[in-house]
Amino acid sequence: xxxxxxxxxxxxxxxxxxxxxxxxxxxxxxxxxxxxxxxxxxxxxxxxxxxxxxxxxxxxxxxxxxxxx
Amino acid sequence: xxxxxxxxxxxxxxxxxxxxxxxxxxxxxxxxxxxxxxxxxxxxxxxxxxxxxxxxxxxxxxxxxxxxx
DNA sequence: TCAAAAAGGGCATTATAATGCACTATCTAT
DNA sequence: ATAGATAGTGCATTATAATGCCCTTTTTGA
Numbered sequence: 001x002x003x004x005x006x007x008x009x010x011x012x013x014x015x016x017x018x019x020x021x022x023x024x025x026x027x028x029x030x031x032x033x034x035x036x037x038x039x040x041x042x043x044x045x046x047x048x049x050x051x052x053x054x055x056x057x058x059x060x061x062x063x064x065x066x067x068x069x
Numbered sequence: 070x071x072x073x074x075x076x077x078x079x080x081x082x083x084x085x086x087x088x089x090x091x092x093x094x095x096x097x098x099x100x101x102x103x104x105x106x107x108x109x110x111x112x113x114x115x116x117x118x119x120x121x122x123x124x125x126x127x128x129x130x131x132x133x134x135x136x137x138x
Numbered sequence: 139t140c141a142a143a144a145a146g147g148g149c150a151t152t153a154t155a156a157t158g159c160a161c162t163a164t165c166t167a168t
Numbered sequence: 169a170t171a172g173a174t175a176g177t178g179c180a181t182t183a184t185a186a187t188g189c190c191c192t193t194t195t196t197g198a
Contacts, residue, residue, distance in 0.1 A: 098157095100157090101156075101159090111156085112155070114155065
């Protein structure tokens with residue numbers, strides 16, 4: 001269901017040359033959690049998402065949908 | 070912690086003239102869940118957030134942080 | 139090649155989000 | 169002012185996210 005989310009995280013992580021282990025440690029989330037997330041499994045809380053996003057220099061935003069797609 | 074998130078949801082909901090009961094029903098989440106979320110309590114999953122965002126014509130996005138704030 | 143590193147997954151446990159219920163507080167029209 | 173509608177909260181329960189352990193698969197550098 002959140003395949004795109006995991007894909008985004010994985011791509012950004014690779015772009016920064018971080019391993020899953022690096023990112024998980026830096027973000028303060030369990031490696032197992034990050035692994036699952038990246039392959040699109042699970043339904044992360046925004047806490048988890050934000051901790052990871054922080055390290056990736058990204059942010060979770062809630063915004064009005066742009067017209068069209 | 071997610072005070073801003075709840076505030077955003079509440080503002081958008083009022084803008085659309087929906088009650089918490091309306092929104093919760095339309096989004097398919099428990100009223101209790103929405104209430105807590107709007108006052109900044111809890112740590113919603115992105116599923117919950119997305120269901121609510123959908124009804125509000127909003128979306129949860131993960132994007133690279135803009136330079137500065 | 140092939141050994142080490144990195145990624146992916148099964149499963150049990152723990153922490154906590156989601157929910158229901160019942161109540162109180164606040165807002166809103168009359 | 170006051171009744172009904174809407175919003176906020178405490179607490180117990182249920183569903184599930186987060187985690188740890190351990191093993192398999194895939195990738196990568198020498």
